[in-house]
Amino acid sequence: MWLRRFSRLPSRVSWPGHSLGRWIVVALGLGVLVAGLVGAAGPYRQTREFRETVACDRSVGDCFGSEAGSIAARRTYTTTSTTTYTDANGQTHTNTTTTTHHEVTWQRANGSRQARDVSSSFYAKAKEGQPATLRLWRGEVVGVEVMGDAQWFLPESGATLNGWLYLAFFGLGVLLWGLLFGWWDGFFMLAFRTFAWMFMSFLPVGLVTDTLAYGLDMGTGLAVEIAFILFFAGIGASLLIGSLDRW
Secondary structure, three states: OHHHHOOOOOOOEOOOOOOHHHHHHHHHHHHHHHHHHHHHHHHHHHHHHHHHHHHHHHHOOOOOEEEEEEEEEEEEEEEEEEEEEEOOOOOEEEEEEEEEEEEEEEEOOOOOEEEEEEOHHHHHHOOOOOEEEEEEEOOEEEEEEEOOEEEEOOOHHHHHHHHHHHHHHHHHHHHHHHHHOOOEOOHHHHHHHHHHHHHOOHHHHHHHHHHHHHOOOOOHHHHHHHHHHHHHHHHHHHHHHHOOOOO
8 A cells, every 4th residue: 555665664653542642743734724814814804905905996987096117027937846645556757847927027106026826928019128008906906907908916914924824724634633633654655645745725716715805706617717726736735645545
Protein backbone atom coordinates (compact mmCIF):
# COMPACT_ATOMS: atom_id res chain seq x y z
CA MET A 1 0.00 0.00 0.00
CA TRP A 2 0.95 3.68 -0.22
CA LEU A 3 2.65 4.11 3.16
CA ARG A 4 4.80 1.00 2.78
CA ARG A 5 7.02 3.01 0.46
CA PHE A 6 8.16 5.00 3.50
CA SER A 7 9.62 2.08 5.44
CA ARG A 8 12.09 4.31 7.26
CA LEU A 9 9.42 6.45 8.82
CA PRO A 10 8.80 5.96 12.54
CA SER A 11 5.93 3.73 13.56
CA ARG A 12 2.69 5.30 14.54
CA VAL A 13 2.25 6.32 18.14
CA SER A 14 -1.38 6.09 19.13
CA TRP A 15 -2.79 8.58 21.59
CA PRO A 16 -5.54 7.24 23.84
CA GLY A 17 -8.83 9.03 23.55
CA HIS A 18 -8.33 11.13 26.69
CA SER A 19 -4.54 11.54 26.64
CA LEU A 20 -2.99 14.92 27.30
CA GLY A 21 -1.29 14.98 23.86
CA ARG A 22 -4.52 14.50 21.98
CA TRP A 23 -6.33 17.22 23.91
CA ILE A 24 -3.43 19.60 23.28
CA VAL A 25 -3.84 19.03 19.52
CA VAL A 26 -7.61 19.58 19.78
CA ALA A 27 -7.14 22.77 21.81
CA LEU A 28 -4.47 24.03 19.40
CA GLY A 29 -6.67 23.41 16.38
CA LEU A 30 -9.67 25.06 18.03
CA GLY A 31 -7.57 28.06 19.03
CA VAL A 32 -6.19 28.55 15.51
CA LEU A 33 -9.68 28.12 14.01
CA VAL A 34 -11.19 30.73 16.35
CA ALA A 35 -8.25 33.11 15.76
CA GLY A 36 -8.72 32.80 12.00
CA LEU A 37 -12.45 33.50 12.19
CA VAL A 38 -12.03 36.42 14.59
CA GLY A 39 -9.27 37.89 12.42
CA ALA A 40 -11.46 37.52 9.33
CA ALA A 41 -14.34 39.52 10.85
CA GLY A 42 -12.90 42.97 10.10
CA PRO A 43 -11.74 42.23 6.52
CA TYR A 44 -15.08 40.52 5.89
CA ARG A 45 -17.00 43.69 6.83
CA GLN A 46 -14.70 45.84 4.70
CA THR A 47 -15.07 43.50 1.73
CA ARG A 48 -18.85 43.65 2.10
CA GLU A 49 -18.64 47.45 2.08
CA PHE A 50 -16.60 47.22 -1.11
CA ARG A 51 -19.33 45.00 -2.56
CA GLU A 52 -21.89 47.73 -1.85
CA THR A 53 -19.79 50.20 -3.83
CA VAL A 54 -19.53 47.68 -6.69
CA ALA A 55 -23.32 47.29 -6.73
CA CYS A 56 -23.74 51.08 -6.68
CA ASP A 57 -21.29 51.51 -9.56
CA ARG A 58 -23.11 48.91 -11.65
CA SER A 59 -26.55 50.41 -11.08
CA VAL A 60 -25.84 54.14 -10.83
CA GLY A 61 -22.27 54.64 -12.02
CA ASP A 62 -19.35 56.77 -10.80
CA CYS A 63 -19.41 55.32 -7.29
CA PHE A 64 -15.67 54.73 -7.32
CA GLY A 65 -13.14 57.52 -7.30
CA SER A 66 -11.14 58.26 -10.47
CA GLU A 67 -7.59 59.39 -11.09
CA ALA A 68 -5.65 60.00 -14.27
CA GLY A 69 -2.68 57.67 -14.62
CA SER A 70 -0.64 55.94 -17.28
CA ILE A 71 0.70 52.51 -18.21
CA ALA A 72 4.37 52.65 -17.17
CA ALA A 73 5.48 49.15 -18.20
CA ARG A 74 4.25 45.72 -19.27
CA ARG A 75 5.80 42.27 -19.45
CA THR A 76 5.03 38.57 -19.63
CA TYR A 77 6.65 35.87 -17.54
CA THR A 78 6.10 32.18 -16.87
CA THR A 79 5.92 30.09 -13.72
CA THR A 80 6.20 26.31 -13.49
CA SER A 81 4.61 24.14 -10.81
CA THR A 82 5.17 20.42 -10.31
CA THR A 83 2.80 18.11 -8.45
CA THR A 84 3.89 14.61 -7.46
CA TYR A 85 1.53 12.04 -5.99
CA THR A 86 1.41 8.29 -5.42
CA ASP A 87 -1.73 6.35 -6.27
CA ALA A 88 -3.21 3.38 -4.42
CA ASN A 89 -1.07 0.97 -6.46
CA GLY A 90 2.16 2.60 -5.32
CA GLN A 91 2.90 4.25 -8.65
CA THR A 92 4.29 7.78 -8.59
CA HIS A 93 2.91 10.36 -11.02
CA THR A 94 4.31 13.81 -11.76
CA ASN A 95 2.38 16.64 -13.40
CA THR A 96 4.19 19.79 -14.55
CA THR A 97 2.21 22.90 -15.43
CA THR A 98 3.64 26.05 -17.02
CA THR A 99 1.57 29.22 -16.73
CA THR A 100 2.10 32.43 -18.68
CA HIS A 101 1.40 35.62 -16.71
CA HIS A 102 0.67 39.06 -18.16
CA GLU A 103 1.79 41.92 -15.93
CA VAL A 104 1.02 45.61 -16.25
CA THR A 105 2.61 48.43 -14.22
CA TRP A 106 0.67 51.67 -13.86
CA GLN A 107 1.80 55.03 -12.54
CA ARG A 108 -0.34 57.28 -10.38
CA ALA A 109 -0.47 61.05 -10.40
CA ASN A 110 1.94 61.24 -7.44
CA GLY A 111 4.54 59.20 -9.35
CA SER A 112 4.07 55.93 -7.43
CA ARG A 113 3.90 52.70 -9.41
CA GLN A 114 2.21 49.37 -8.89
CA ALA A 115 2.38 46.13 -10.91
CA ARG A 116 -0.36 43.50 -11.10
CA ASP A 117 -1.17 40.48 -13.22
CA VAL A 118 -3.98 41.08 -15.70
CA SER A 119 -5.90 39.11 -18.31
CA SER A 120 -4.36 38.56 -21.73
CA SER A 121 -7.10 40.61 -23.41
CA PHE A 122 -6.48 43.61 -21.16
CA TYR A 123 -2.73 43.22 -21.62
CA ALA A 124 -3.13 43.46 -25.39
CA LYS A 125 -4.78 46.88 -25.05
CA ALA A 126 -2.56 48.32 -22.30
CA LYS A 127 0.36 49.75 -24.25
CA GLU A 128 3.34 51.30 -22.49
CA GLY A 129 2.98 55.08 -22.15
CA GLN A 130 -0.75 54.97 -22.77
CA PRO A 131 -3.07 57.08 -20.55
CA ALA A 132 -5.19 55.09 -18.11
CA THR A 133 -8.04 55.83 -15.76
CA LEU A 134 -7.44 54.47 -12.28
CA ARG A 135 -10.52 53.56 -10.23
CA LEU A 136 -10.10 54.17 -6.49
CA TRP A 137 -11.74 52.87 -3.34
CA ARG A 138 -10.64 54.53 -0.11
CA GLY A 139 -7.49 55.72 -1.84
CA GLU A 140 -6.58 52.27 -3.14
CA VAL A 141 -6.41 51.41 -6.84
CA VAL A 142 -8.96 48.65 -7.45
CA GLY A 143 -9.41 49.04 -11.20
CA VAL A 144 -7.59 50.22 -14.32
CA GLU A 145 -9.35 51.30 -17.52
CA VAL A 146 -7.74 51.62 -20.97
CA MET A 147 -9.19 51.60 -24.49
CA GLY A 148 -12.70 50.86 -23.27
CA ASP A 149 -11.57 47.80 -21.28
CA ALA A 150 -11.18 47.49 -17.52
CA GLN A 151 -9.29 45.22 -15.15
CA TRP A 152 -10.52 45.01 -11.55
CA PHE A 153 -8.64 43.79 -8.50
CA LEU A 154 -9.50 42.68 -4.99
CA PRO A 155 -9.00 45.43 -2.41
CA GLU A 156 -6.43 44.84 0.32
CA SER A 157 -9.21 43.78 2.65
CA GLY A 158 -10.01 40.91 0.29
CA ALA A 159 -6.41 39.69 0.27
CA THR A 160 -6.32 39.94 4.06
CA LEU A 161 -9.58 38.02 4.29
CA ASN A 162 -8.03 35.26 2.18
CA GLY A 163 -5.14 34.94 4.63
CA TRP A 164 -7.37 34.68 7.68
CA LEU A 165 -9.63 32.13 5.99
CA TYR A 166 -6.60 29.99 5.12
CA LEU A 167 -5.55 30.14 8.78
CA ALA A 168 -9.04 29.13 9.90
CA PHE A 169 -9.05 26.21 7.45
CA PHE A 170 -5.67 25.09 8.78
CA GLY A 171 -7.02 25.23 12.34
CA LEU A 172 -10.03 23.16 11.29
CA GLY A 173 -7.69 20.50 9.92
CA VAL A 174 -5.70 20.35 13.15
CA LEU A 175 -8.93 20.14 15.16
CA LEU A 176 -10.32 17.31 13.03
CA TRP A 177 -7.02 15.45 13.20
CA GLY A 178 -7.02 15.56 16.98
CA LEU A 179 -10.66 14.50 17.22
CA LEU A 180 -10.75 11.77 14.57
CA PHE A 181 -7.23 10.33 14.44
CA GLY A 182 -4.66 11.69 16.84
CA TRP A 183 -1.77 9.38 16.07
CA TRP A 184 1.76 10.39 15.14
CA ASP A 185 3.88 8.84 12.37
CA GLY A 186 6.64 11.38 11.70
CA PHE A 187 7.33 14.91 10.51
CA PHE A 188 7.27 13.92 6.84
CA MET A 189 3.69 12.68 7.03
CA LEU A 190 2.72 15.76 9.06
CA ALA A 191 4.07 18.09 6.36
CA PHE A 192 2.56 15.97 3.58
CA ARG A 193 -0.93 15.90 5.09
CA THR A 194 -0.76 19.62 5.86
CA PHE A 195 0.09 20.34 2.21
CA ALA A 196 -2.73 18.07 0.96
CA TRP A 197 -5.26 19.64 3.34
CA MET A 198 -4.34 23.22 2.49
CA PHE A 199 -4.20 22.41 -1.25
CA MET A 200 -7.92 21.66 -1.03
CA SER A 201 -8.63 25.20 0.21
CA PHE A 202 -6.78 27.43 -2.27
CA LEU A 203 -9.39 27.79 -5.01
CA PRO A 204 -12.54 27.56 -2.81
CA VAL A 205 -11.31 30.36 -0.54
CA GLY A 206 -10.52 32.50 -3.59
CA LEU A 207 -14.01 31.93 -5.00
CA VAL A 208 -15.64 32.86 -1.68
CA THR A 209 -13.68 36.10 -1.43
CA ASP A 210 -14.30 37.05 -5.07
CA THR A 211 -18.02 36.40 -4.59
CA LEU A 212 -18.11 38.58 -1.47
CA ALA A 213 -16.36 41.39 -3.34
CA TYR A 214 -18.02 41.27 -6.76
CA GLY A 215 -21.03 38.99 -6.47
CA LEU A 216 -21.62 35.63 -8.08
CA ASP A 217 -21.36 35.44 -11.86
CA MET A 218 -23.88 32.85 -13.04
CA GLY A 219 -22.39 32.53 -16.53
CA THR A 220 -20.25 29.80 -18.03
CA GLY A 221 -17.22 31.21 -16.22
CA LEU A 222 -18.68 30.06 -12.92
CA ALA A 223 -19.15 26.52 -14.21
CA VAL A 224 -15.55 26.42 -15.42
CA GLU A 225 -14.30 27.77 -12.10
CA ILE A 226 -16.30 25.20 -10.13
CA ALA A 227 -14.92 22.44 -12.35
CA PHE A 228 -11.36 23.61 -11.62
CA ILE A 229 -12.15 23.76 -7.89
CA LEU A 230 -13.51 20.22 -7.85
CA PHE A 231 -10.56 18.93 -9.85
CA PHE A 232 -7.84 20.43 -7.68
CA ALA A 233 -9.72 19.77 -4.44
CA GLY A 234 -10.06 16.17 -5.59
CA ILE A 235 -6.29 15.96 -6.03
CA GLY A 236 -5.74 17.23 -2.50
CA ALA A 237 -8.37 14.89 -1.09
CA SER A 238 -6.88 11.87 -2.87
CA LEU A 239 -3.42 12.71 -1.49
CA LEU A 240 -4.83 13.08 2.00
CA ILE A 241 -6.91 9.90 1.88
CA GLY A 242 -4.01 8.00 0.34
CA SER A 243 -1.87 8.87 3.36
CA LEU A 244 -4.50 7.34 5.65
CA ASP A 245 -4.89 4.02 3.87
CA ARG A 246 -3.91 2.04 6.94
CA TRP A 247 -6.18 3.71 9.47
